[in-house]
Amino acid sequence: MKNILRNKWVLGGLMTGLLFSTTAPAAQADAEDTEKLVIMGTTDIHAYMMPYDYMNDTVDDTYGLTKVHTLVEEIRSEHENTLLLDNGDIIQGSIFGDMLALVDPVGADEPHVIMDAMNMMGYDAATLGNHEFNFGLDYLDETIAKADFPWLSANVYNDGTEDLRYDPYAIIEKVINGETLNVGVIGLVPPQIMTWDRVHLDGNVYVNEIVESAKTYVPQMKEEGADIVVAVAHSGINPAEDASENAGYQLSQVEGIDAMILGHQHNVFPGTDAYSGIDGIDVEAGTVNGVPTVMPGAWGSHLGVIELDLTNTDGQWEVAGFDSEARETAAYEPHPDMVSLVEETHEATIEYVNSPVGDTATDLNTFFSRVMDNEVVQLVNDAQLDYMEQNFASTEYEDMAMLSAAAPFRAGRGGAYTNVEEGSIAIRDVNDIYVYPNTLHVVKVNGTELHNWLERSAENFLQIDPDSSDRQYVINTDFASFDFDTIEGVEYQIDVTQPVGERIVGLTYEGEDVTEEDEFLVATNNYRAGGGGAHIDGVETVLASTDENREVIIDYIRDHDGPLEVEVTNNWSLVPFETDAQVVFESDLQGEPLADTTPFVSFVETVNDTTGLFQIHPQEHVEDGDDEDEDDRPGNRPPHAGQPGPPPHAGQPGPPPHAN
Secondary structure (H helix, E strand, O other), X not given: OOOHHHHHHHHHHHHHHHOOOOEOHHHHOOHHHOEEEEEEEEXXXXXXXXXXXXXXXXEOOOOOHHHHHHHHHHHHHHOOXXXXXXXXXXXXXXXXXXXXXXXXXXXXXXXXXXXXXXXXXXXXXXXXXXXXXXXXXXXHHHHHOOOOOOEEOOOEEEOOOOOEOOEOEEEEEEEEOOEEEEEEEEEEOOOOHXXXXXXXXXXXXXXXXXXXXXXXXXXXXXXXXXXXXXXXXXOOEOOOOOOOOOEHHHHOOOOOOOEEEOOOOOOEEOOXXXXXXXXXXXXXXXXXXXXXXXXXXXXXXXXXXXXXXXXXXXXXXXXEEEXXXXXXXXXXXXXXXXXXXXXXXHHHHHHHHOOEEXXXXXXXXXXXXXXXXXXXXXXXXXXXXXXXXXXXXXXXXXXXXXXXXXXXXXXXXXXXXXXXXXXXXXXXXXXXXXXXXXXXXXXXXXXXXXXXXXXXXXXXXXXXXXXXXXXXXXXXXXXXXXXXXXXXXXXXXXXXXXXXOXXXXXXXXXXXXXXXXXXXXXXXXXXXXXXXOOOOOOOEEEEEEEEEHHHHHHHHHHOOOOOEOXXXXXXXXXXXXXXXXXXXXXXXXXXXXXXXXXXXXXXXXXXXXXXXXXXXXXXXXXXXXXXXXXXXXXXXXXOOOXXXXXXOOOOOOOOOHHHX
């Protein structure tokens, strides 16, 4: 079937400016001559079944699959012909999901409450997201086997074969007004899972490109009788020709695709300006190159709804119009049946996250972690160093230089920051510090690879022009905070007045310049060791443990004698520079009191209810550091180990609109 939808959209394009809603001009077809199919889609639920923030131990009414269920039932009561599809990343992402996979693992023959919830909702099909692979293939395959619907992926193959590991697509039969409509649903996942979860996937599967796979299987779906095709791709939108991870824009150009459910980037489309200004994207009509498209946020904050108006002539179905919408779920009550279903695991999760680990005599927050050395990152490094030193004692590696790499996970994405106040530390606080279920890995790098690692991390900063007197933002908000590794055990500075790739200066180890011939062990996680974030490539992994970085931190705190006192080593800083410009960054308003006691940072103004504008003073930072006792300098301490790393898929696209 030719792409009738795209032709209809072109013909109706002249009327676009007359419409304010997300209804496309083609949707104005005579209702008496059409049948309606309502396609509902969820994405990036991340095991948020209940409207509950486990990090802060409080109800949050803005999300939760239980609320989505209520909206789904409302739509089904209004429309006779519906489909419900999920776009992946549903079994991992909250502590609720960790309970089922790690804390109290669900057995192969035991019910899985997330699958039970999806079965209750009556999903017709689901696509595997990248995070489905985080817990390994055995857990994934055991989990999805408990679903009453097919899990799809058209680009994951068994290693060494041409055999798909999962069903590439499903053709779902719907009888509408006595006529059979065959709806083809194809699932696709970013090929970058081979990097992000290399420890689980290498040697077991391989993954082809999204668009290439769609071009292979969409025609096959048509040959097998699909009247319309819905692409359910765990992928976002990037108009660049070489886009791979976020290939929704290019996917829309594959002949034969009639509708798309996208995700991965945690954005809302249509209804926001997340992709405004991109040729071919209509943020009001909800189309990408004429194809009706939804991206329904994350955690169940929205439900994607595409209403297709269909005509049937002599047994041939055509799309005559559509309406594309992302419906917010905040106003809906949690569905009581699902609440009852998940309540036991939910209560167990609350009990778990509130169980004590130890005490801290130090406030642990990430408010300024992207501009200066930080207690949260220091704690991760200290814990991982301790782990590495214990594991390498009396081995061939015990005399090697041991370093640590760590990054602030929650440092601005979606307005979230780590904030653990002085006092008792519970499990939820450690999850606030280290969000992802990574496992600790140790890699061996030479001096050049170490320098390049730091240069990649220094992309955290925008280039500052010291000769300009205009206000300049110093943090690159396109660069994910979880990729801003700082490496403990060496000393270095970052020159933000220089371009990318030329910023690391004064890199030394124990007072000596680091050279290409030097070798180091660096503790990190499976994500970074596998090349995630593009910091390192092809380096040797000398330890690939199955111990979670998060558990390493918990053990470190529990083994500590007395309250934890985290002291930053200030082993890195910004190169000082003189400028008349106000060099600023945004952070949580809760950082205002901290700025009063930090010579390097001052508060400028309130941006909104939760965000403040802060100014850095690099010269004062250096002068303050010069008073440091020589014995406390990091070069005179034993080097450390550590570093986290989540998938780089979920940063906010672009700088804040007021940062221009």
